[in-house]
Amino acid sequence: MVKNNNKKFAMHPRNVLRTAPDYTKLAIKHKSFRQVCELELNGKVSLNFRNERTLRELTKMLLLEYFELHVDFAPGSLVPTLALRLNYILWLEDLLAPLRLDTVRGIDIGCGSSCIYSLLAAKKNQWSMLALESKQSNIEYARDNVKRNKLDALVEVYAQPDKQSIFKSYFESAAETAKRDFHFCLCNPPFFDSNAENPFGGNTRNPERRPAPNNVRTGHAEELSCAGGEVQFVQRIIEESELYKSRVLIFTSMLGVKANVPKILDLLKEHQISNVSTTEFHQGHTTRWAVAWSYQNVTLKLDAIS
Numbered sequence: 547m548v549k550n551n552n553k554k555f556a557m558h559p560r561n562v563l564r565t566a567p568d569y570t571k572l573a574i575k576h577k578s579f580r581q582v583c584e585l586e587l588n589g590k591v592s593l594n595f596r597n598e599r600t601l602r603e604l605t606k607m608l609l610l611e612y613f614e615l616h617v618d619f620a621p622g623s624l625v626p627t628l629a630l631r632l633n634y635i636l637w638l639e640d641l642l643a644p645l646r647l648d649t650v651r652g653i654d655i656g657c658g659s660s661c662i663y664s665l666l667a668a669k670k671n672q673w674s675m676l677a678l679e680s681k682q683s684n685i686e687y688a689r690d691n692v693k694r695n696k697l698d699a700l701v702e703v704y705a706q707p708d709k710q711s712i713f714k715s716y717f718e719s720a721a722e723t724a725k726r727d728f729h730f731c732l733c734n735p736p737f738f739d740s741n742a743e744n745p746f747g748g749n750t751r752n753p754e755r756r757p758a759p760n761n762v763r764t765g766h767a768e769e770l771s772c773a774g775g776e777v778q779f780v781q782r783i784i785e786e787s788e789l790y791k792s793r794v795l796i797f798t799s800m801l802g803v804k805a806n807v808p809k810i811l812d813l814l815k816e817h818q819i820s821n822v823s824t825t826e827f828h829q830g831h832t833t834r835w836a837v838a839w840s841y842q843n844v845t846l847k848l849d850a851i852s
């Protein structure tokens with residue numbers, strides 16, 4: 547998957563997908579995946595990343611092959627790419643490593659129908675995860691995914707009653723588990739601005755927009771968009787993080803476009819939050835960004851973003 551030899555633009559060193567998977571071998575092994583593969587004249591297998599079914603079968607197969615996870619996605623919902631989710635989990639591992647925690651508890655804000663981050667965190671690292679989700683069909687699929695993989699003891703899917711809420715509804719709920727503190731939160735926020743004239747279209751050269759993807763876009767409008775797009779969503783996380791500064795040790799969120807990183811850093815400054823770190827996630831041709839902040843005495847390594 548990584549053709550670029552420049553380490554700066556490579557996947558995380560522990561990402562199992564850093565070495566490109568042998569799709570020909572995998573097509574022989576996995577029947578459902580084989581059905582979406584195209585055979586080239588040289589006998590090698592190729593994939594059409596612009597086809598949604600291909601992306602679904604690819605992600606399902608990779609989760610099974612590398613993590614023994616059996617995952618299904620709600621029809622029409624976002625199909626996650628594995629390399630990016632792994633890069634995010636690995637960065638969190640790096641942030642938490644100096645703390646030498648015996649048990650880790652995390653919050654997955656907007657887990658989607660796949661519940662992919664929580665499943666990976668639980669299966670790979672035995673982290674306890676609280677997965678928050680507001681869309682009913684996603685909640686049902688996420689719960690089924692947890693159950694099918696026998697991860698109920700580690701992953702709780704909480705039905706977010708209020709789309710405007712991040713942590714508040716859960717922390718103020720009567721659930722016994724709502725009294726727990728957490729070591730981190732992660733988030734892949736809805737990216738597009740639902741108030742924009744043309745939320746999903748437009749000129750991809752505009753630096754305000756996410757670069758043109760090589761893959762087909764998957765997902766329902768309500769999963770991918772919110773009022774104000776990702777900046778406003780992360781702003782809500784920042785605002786609620788002030789309320790729960792002692793309940794979550796490290797707050798993090800991914801960002802889909804580089805131009806939004808300084809906007810979030812400015813917001814953090816406005817809130818007088820100075821313990822901040824940023825990073826980049828590289829997966830093939832796609833780059834994403836992430837920001838971490840904490841109100842507590844924890845060292846967050848600062849990677850400069852050029």
Ligand SMILES: C[S@@+](CC[C@H](N)C(=O)[O-])C[C@H]1O[C@@H](n2cnc3c(N)ncnc32)[C@H](O)[C@@H]1O
Nearest residue numbers: 626656657658678679680681706709711734769
């Ligand atoms: C971009 S998707 C990310 C899904 C998944 N985490 C992934 O990375 O593939 C954002 C998800 O957040 C959910 N969502 C939006 N607002 C939310 C809120 N306030 N609380 C919990 N989930 C929310 C959406 O329904 C959607 O499933």
